[in-house]
Amino acid sequence: MAKETVKKTVRKSVKKAVPAKSRKTEIIKDIQAKNTEIKAVKKNNMSFVIKLIAVILLGTAAFLLAQKYRSVFVAGMVNTRPVTKWELNRRLVERYGKVAFDEIVTEVLLMDAAKENGVTVSKQEIEAEVVLNETNYGGKDALREMAKTAGITTDKQLNDFFELKLTVSKLQEKLFPEEVTDEEIKTYYDENKELVYKDKSLDDVKEEIKSQLLQQKVSQKFSEWFGKLREDAKISNFMES
Secondary structure (H helix, E strand, C coil): CCCCCCCCCCCCCCCCCCCHHHHHHHHHHHHHHHHHHHHHHHHHHHHHHHHHHHHHHHHHHHHHHHHHCHHHHEEEEECCEEEEHHHHHHHHHHHHHHHHHHHHHHHHHHHHHHHHCCCCCCHHHHHHHHHHHHHHCCCHHHHHHHHHCCCCCCHHHHHHHHHHHHHHHHHHHHHCCCCCCHHHHHHHHHHHCCCCCCCCCHHHHHHHHHHHHHHHHHHHHHHHHHHHHHHHCCCCCHHHC
């Protein structure tokens, strides 16, 4: 019996051809995606560089400012430890704050009283007073050495001191125009003749005694007046709170 020949049909898979136009579109999209990715990387790199430059510039500026204005914040150094102005000021306030505050209160009250009473001191009067005291103390340097003992170390402080001194003197004369009698002068002379005026006559020291007695009277009344002025003033010291 003849063998039957069985033919098997083998199907070959055939790839569908991709249209040229579609393939081109895919390539374009791929290129665009890569370009977008590259741009993003460049943008991130540029942003990082800009931030880095900004940090460097800010750091440099901060360093230069710190060097320029170091004395504004730092009073000095002990080895590697800075002594800050805040620390120094706090210590000064704790030790001398009350005294300094009271001095400022006195100055403010006196200057306000002078203004209310029409008392003024000119720049020329202050300069003349400085020259007079330089002569009395033996020169400019001698006067300034004496002033240092009272904490007065600059010309401005010295001028402010003499301005206040002249203001008080004028204020005293205006508020308390006292008189000294000849009898008061003679009594004072007799009481101090043996100790103070042993070799001087009354006529020789009359004006000197008159000035002293007048100053005593005025100073006493002025002290009482100022005590009342300070008592009535509204003064708040927040350092004590």
